[in-house]
Amino acid sequence: MELKEIxxxxxxxxxxxxxxxxxxxxxxxxxxxxxxxxxxxxxPNRRLLALEEKGIILNPKQKITADTCVFAVKPxxxxxxxxxxxxxxxxxxxxxVIAGTPISKFVTKFGDxxxxxxxxxxxxxxxxxxxxxxxxxxxxxxxxxxxxxxxxSAVGQTVRLKEEAEIxxxxxxxxxxxxxxxxxxxxxxxxxIELGLSRELSLKLAKQTVFGAGKLIxxxxxxxxxxxxxxxxxxxxxxxxxxILSENNVFKDLMKNAIKAAHNRSLELRA
Numbered sequence: 001m002e003l004k005e006i007x008x009x010x011x012x013x014x015x016x017x018x019x020x021x022x023x024x025x026x027x028x029x030x031x032x033x034x035x036x037x038x039x040x041x042x043x044p045n046r047r048l049l050a051l052e053e054k055g056i057i058l059n060p061k062q063k064i065t066a067d068t069c070v071f072a073v074k075p076x077x078x079x080x081x082x083x084x085x086x087x088x089x090x091x092x093x094x095x096x097v098i099a100g101t102p103i104s105k106f107v108t109k110f111g112d113x114x115x116x117x118x119x120x121x122x123x124x125x126x127x128x129x130x131x132x133x134x135x136x137x138x139x140x141x142x143x144x145x146x147x148x149x150x151x152x153s154a155v156g157q158t159v160r161l162k163e164e165a166e167i168x169x170x171x172x173x174x175x176x177x178x179x180x181x182x183x184x185x186x187x188x189x190x191x192x193i194e195l196g197l198s199r200e201l202s203l204k205l206a207k208q209t210v211f212g213a214g215k216l217i218x219x220x221x222x223x224x225x226x227x228x229x230x231x232x233x234x235x236x237x238x239x240x241x242x243x244i245l246s247e248n249n250v251f252k253d254l255m256k257n258a259i260k261a262a263h264n265r266s267l268e269l270r271a
Contacts (some may be wrong), residue, residue: 009036010057010066011151014081014089016041016048020072022126024051030126038064060170063088068147069114071096071106082109095151097121098174100269103137103164110205115140116244117148120157120167122174123271131172168270172262180258185210223258241256 003107011032013020016039027037034055042049044058052058069091073081075098083103094116104196106116117140121132132152134144140195145160161167185206217227232238247250 008173010038010064011036012038012064012069012089014040014069014071016044017072017074017075017223018071018126019121022128022155023070023072023097023151026128027151029152038066054072061088064090066091068093068095068151070151071098071100075210076099078105085109093140093147095119095148097132098267099171100266102270105137106117107137112139114254117144118164118172119152119168120175121152123178125155128155131171132158133161133167133174134158135161135167168263168266171266172259176259176262180255181210201233 009029013024016024020041024037024039028034028051032261034051035057038057038060039048039051040059044052048056048058057064066089071078071081071090071094078098078101094110094114096106096116096118097120098119099120101118103116103118105197108239110116110243115137117134117136119132119134121130124130132155134145134148134152136148149158149160161170181260185203188206189199189202190211192205193199197205217224220227222230228242232242
């Protein structure tokens, strides 16, 4: 099933920042008709203005009726948007990609007039390689959830959560997760330089190693433990490195504590 088969009516997008832009590009690549896309953006860039010339509706003043409305503004811009939300807009399904914003926030504004779905994408969505967690109100239908799955799959894979509280765990693992990987790359690069390689070569080696390892585990049914063991020869270089990382569970404990700290902070931010 394709986007244009499900969304025969318009999709509204509020916010054309990095995530909003990634979503819009993904929808277009997936075949969504430009004339069915309505974008509200206070400061449209050249890319968005060019899309307007090709058929996208930008900041309309007239009455707009749509199936779905996607909120992709920055968290600090949400209050102003809700306070000044256009009265000439009607839609039945609201999808939020705004971090740290519970479903109840939108219920307060829109009541029972719309179905509300909260999503948590991560930054690899910017290159269509993200993972998005989806959680919905109990009133949402299977058809509405299927729409959201399709919308968010334009920037990567999707998973569904049973409870909204799970969003905080997802935030700590996949939401913040890319930063953990980037820090690992930083360490690999700095050590390569220290040992005598150029920064350019060290960075290329580290980036491709992380990319390749990720692609390997995604393509394989083999467990992470088995993949690690497969590359670890007894008495070899990998074993020497892993002995340092595994001593007293130092690496696993560091990661566990880091993820728990991110989870706790996520809980604090919504309290």
